[in-house]
Amino acid sequence: MFNEKPKLMKLPQKGEVLGEDPLHINDLPLKKVPDYMRKRGGIWYWTGAIITMAFVYQVITGLLLLLYYVPSDAYASTEAIITTVPYGSLILTTHLYGAYAMIFLVYVHLFRNYFFGSYKKPRQLQWVLGVILLALTIGVGFFGYSMTGDVLSSDATDVGRGIAKATPFLGNYLEAIFFGNGTSTSLFTHMLAWHIILVALIGLVFGAHFWLAEANGIMPSHRETNHKAPALDKNEAKHKEWYPYNFSFMTQLAMFSFGFIILIPSILALLAPVSPGPTSTFPALFSPFPQVSPSSPNAAYVPAYPPWFLLFVYKAVDFDIFAAAGNLSALAATAVIGVIPLLYFLLLPFIDTSDDLHPLSRPLVTSFGILGIIYMGILSAWGALAPGVQIPNYEVFAVLVPPFVVVVGGMTFLSRQYKKGKFKITGTKVLTSFLLFLFVMMFGAYVFGQNFTATLAHTSLLNIVATFFTGGVMVFGAVGTAKSARLSNQYETAKQKLPKNAYVMGKNTAVVLSSLLAIAAIVIAYLIFQLNPIGPINDGEFGIGLAFILIISGTIMRIYRAAFYYE
Amino acid sequence: MDEEKVDSGKRNFLKAMIVVSAGAAVAGVLKGVVSNVIAPSSGLTAFPTLTLVDSETGAPIHTSDIKVNSTKAYVYYYPLQNDPNFLIRLGDQNNNDVKVVSKQVTVPATGRVFTSAAGVGPYGSVISSSAICQHLGCVPPIIHYYTPGTPIPGHPTLVSQQQSAQNGMLTGYVHCNCHGSTYDPYNGFAVVTGPTVHPLPNTILDYDPVTDTYRAKSMVGPTIYGKPNDLSGGTPFSSGTTTTAVSKISVLS
Numbered sequence: 074m075f076n077e078k079p080k081l082m083k084l085p086q087k088g089e090v091l092g093e094d095p096l097h098i099n100d101l102p103l104k105k106v107p108d109y110m111r112k113r114g115g116i117w118y119w120t121g122a123i124i125t126m127a128f129v130y131q132v133i134t135g136l137l138l139l140l141y142y143v144p145s146d147a148y149a150s151t152e153a154i155i156t157t158v159p160y161g162s163l164i165l166t167t168h169l170y171g172a173y174a175m176i177f178l179v180y181v182h183l184f185r186n187y188f189f190g191s192y193k194k195p196r197q198l199q200w201v202l203g204v205i206l207l208a209l210t211i212g213v214g215f216f217g218y219s220m221t222g223d224v225l226s227s228d229a230t231d232v233g234r235g236i237a238k239a240t241p242f243l244g245n246y247l248e249a250i251f252f253g254n255g256t257s258t259s260l261f262t263h264m265l266a267w268h269i270i271l272v273a274l275i276g277l278v279f280g281a282h283f284w285l286a287e288a289n290g291i292m293p294s295h296r297e298t299n300h301k302a303p304a305l306d307k308n309e310a311k312h313k314e315w316y317p318y319n320f321s322f323m324t325q326l327a328m329f330s331f332g333f334i335i336l337i338p339s340i341l342a343l344l345a346p347v348s349p350g351p352t353s354t355f356p357a358l359f360s361p362f363p364q365v366s367p368s369s370p371n372a373a374y375v376p377a378y379p380p381w382f383l384l385f386v387y388k389a390v391d392f393d394i395f396a397a398a399g400n401l402s403a404l405a406a407t408a409v410i411g412v413i414p415l416l417y418f419l420l421l422p423f424i425d426t427s428d429d430l431h432p433l434s435r436p437l438v439t440s441f442g443i444l445g446i447i448y449m450g451i452l453s454a455w456g457a458l459a460p461g462v463q464i465p466n467y468e469v470f471a472v473l474v475p476p477f478v479v480v481v482g483g484m485t486f487l488s489r490q491y492k493k494g495k496f497k498i499t500g501t502k503v504l505t506s507f508l509l510f511l512f513v514m515m516f517g518a519y520v521f522g523q524n525f526t527a528t529l530a531h532t533s534l535l536n537i538v539a540t541f542f543t544g545g546v547m548v549f550g551a552v553g554t555a556k557s558a559r560l561s562n563q564y565e566t567a568k569q570k571l572p573k574n575a576y577v578m579g580k581n582t583a584v585v586l587s588s589l590l591a592i593a594a595i596v597i598a599y600l601i602f603q604l605n606p607i608g609p610i611n612d613g614e615f616g617i618g619l620a621f622i623l624i625i626s627g628t629i630m631r632i633y634r635a636a637f638y639y640e
Numbered sequence: 641m642d643e644e645k646v647d648s649g650k651r652n653f654l655k656a657m658i659v660v661s662a663g664a665a666v667a668g669v670l671k672g673v674v675s676n677v678i679a680p681s682s683g684l685t686a687f688p689t690l691t692l693v694d695s696e697t698g699a700p701i702h703t704s705d706i707k708v709n710s711t712k713a714y715v716y717y718y719p720l721q722n723d724p725n726f727l728i729r730l731g732d733q734n735n736n737d738v739k740v741v742s743k744q745v746t747v748p749a750t751g752r753v754f755t756s757a758a759g760v761g762p763y764g765s766v767i768s769s770s771a772i773c774q775h776l777g778c779v780p781p782i783i784h785y786y787t788p789g790t791p792i793p794g795h796p797t798l799v800s801q802q803q804s805a806q807n808g809m810l811t812g813y814v815h816c817n818c819h820g821s822t823y824d825p826y827n828g829f830a831v832v833t834g835p836t837v838h839p840l841p842n843t844i845l846d847y848d849p850v851t852d853t854y855r856a857k858s859m860v861g862p863t864i865y866g867k868p869n870d871l872s873g874g875t876p877f878s879s880g881t882t883t884t885a886v887s888k889i890s891v892l893s
Binding site for chain 1: 647650651653654655657658660661662664665667668669671672673675676677678679680695696697698721722874875876878885887
């Protein structure tokens with residue numbers, strides 16, 4: 074009965090003013106999607122949509138900041154945005170965290186589609202455009218981060234300049250193109266300009282990326298395509314209309330996305346010092362505010378971090394292998410850690426041309442993906458905990474080789490089992506074998522961690538890395554467990570012919586809950602409207618309130634969908 | 641039939657709740673955006689009094705910290721965060737302090753006359769002015785202090801003229817390398833050579849002999865270059881600020 078499709082009324086009924094779909098959203102060339110994409114576990118089909126929402130948020134807040142940012146007076150004008158502009162602190166801090174969210178989600182989107190095999194035909198060019206978008210997003214992030222003119226951004230700028238300048242033959246041109254003629258005003262004007270130019274490019278490339286996504290159609294669940302490319306949605310005509318089903322889902326998604334983008338930095342704004350001094354214990358990596366100016370006496374207390382999304386490159390510069398390159402060390406590290414993976418991603422659809430979509434039938438590709446995540450995690454944590462400490466070669470290998478052996482070996486073994494048919498995605502056996510495998514893997518990682526600490530002298534550092542590695546494997550294990558639990562769930566579902574993954578809510582419960590939530594939203598709105606719009610603390614409180622109102626709106630939309638669409 | 645009616649009633653109720661809560665969200669966002677785009681009036685209503693401190697140590701500047709005829713420019717920001725000022729301890733060609741007294745200075749552009757700021761400090765030799773050239777707004781190190789006797793580019797006879805006018809005593813000039821404007825710090829930063837037609841605005845300093853510290857108090861003379869008035873058109877120091885940092889800038893003569 075839950076599958077029954079509610080009737081659509083095309084014309085305004087008696088007593089209705091506008092009728093269904095007054096905006097003709099269904100006439101837009103948007104692909105309809107199957108129900109399971111809006112149900113439990115369906116969020117993985119919408120990682121791109123959430124990035125788009127973060128991007129929209131960034132463009133809006135960025136344009137507002139553009140009204141107040143003064144490149145010739147970068148640091149003072151940034152501070153003035155926080156302390157003197159109405160809601161300036163809210164907009165600046167959420168612009169930073171919106172960027173963090175966007176970069177993080179770009180990685181999530183990338184790896185989700187990587188493991189899902191979405192780069193295969195007919196989506197090769199869509200994937201290539203996506204990789205270009207990743208590079209552009211990180212570029213925008215770098216320039217945006219450098220624009221505040223605080224001590225961290227000065228460090229980041231210097232490193233970026235150094236890398237640009239060290240490029241053979243083109244160095245001086247690259248530096249002049251991206252960082253100007255050397256004066257401070259030229260530097261900040263250039264960074265502002267490139268920040269905006271790259272965003273414009275993101276907009277263009279995203280347009281093409283989105284067009285291809287719509288033209289190629291949604292990539293259906295692997296079960297529908299039997300794990301073989303080309304994965305095409307053959308049932309589009311049978312899906313529910315875009316409006317109101319997907320429309321309400323997207324609205325809900327937007328409210329939640331904006332809500333969390335505003336909520337997190339607003340909470341941090343109440344915890345972090347606006348102008349950190351020697352006694353400040355708040356980690357600079359997560360502060361939503363700029364640090365002190367480079368000329369401030371407190372500048373010495375700020376550790377020289379790059380933005381967190383570049384920490385892994387930053388740590389690689391400390392490796393002896395790259396240090397051997399002398400002046401070129403930063404460039405060499407960037408090339409090896411940054412450019413080579415990027416090229417690999419760009420070329421991937423043309424390297425792996427098989428039609429296998431299952432991660433286990435592509436053991437090397439899957440291993441490289443897992444390793445990419447593990448290495449990024451290890452290097453980032455390493456960079457955060459031991460910034461600027463030179464790392465000898467044997468230690469680099471001791472940390473980076475074991476994950477490689479474990480992951481590639483484990484994957485090859487698993488893949489063999491899978492291809493032999495011993496590793497079937499059926500029944501509760503899935504769960505057992507998965508858990509067993511993960512247990513072995515975790516145990517192995519644990520032993521490796523112990524080995525590091527025992528064999529090498531740098532006990533504390535390696536302890537940390539080993540712990541991190543074990544932690545990473547455990548997270549992987551948790552994801553695997555959840556995944557296998559879902560698979561066995563689907564197996565049960567298939568047997569019972571009942572969609573267990575739908576959220577359903579009683580209509581009376583829905584009425585009571587939604588009215589309570591709406592009252593809460595009104596009360597919060599009343600409270601935050603009393604606040605003074607100027608100053609970081611007031612803005613933090615306003616942001617928390619506004620975020621809760623957005624999350625409440627999204628929740629009511631969620632309740633509506635559960636009660637009336639059975640989704 | 642009845643059930644369907646109740647159903648659509650509940651449906652509409654939930655829709656109304658969505659509209660209410662989304663309305664609250666939209667109202668919040670609108671309030672934020674609208675208040676944000678209205679630029680707050682920046683600027684001050686009165687000159688702040690700021691103690692001059694060392695940009696490296698944060699400690700107040702004492703007379704001994706300011707070198708006579710320094711070849712490095714001492715620059716601090718006043719009255720707003722983006723208005724650079726020179727701090728000069730004026731001396732003669734033998735690096736002895738020169739007492740600077742208030743004079744009547746003419747603004748060539750308007751003919752208006754103002755009373756220049758007198759030198760302060762134990763020898764009356766510490767003076768200050770805006771460090772933005774009144775011609776087209778060049779800032780240090782392009783505009784800077786030329787030590788006594790240093791020839792001014794393009795005006796080879798200037799030094800000898802000064803020597804005869806001041807009974808053999810030489811004092812330095814402030815000269816801007818952008819377009820060649822020259823100002824005389826000994827005479828209230830009056831115009832010596834064009835193309836500028838405005839003297840540099842004088843910053844009035846206050847000296848505390850007990851603690852041997854200097855404070856910037858206000859400004860006289862023309863308005864700082866490029867601003868509607870001295871107290872707006874820039875970023876004020878945040879309220880509660882009592883100091884402004886003096887940094888040493890290397891200059892090329």
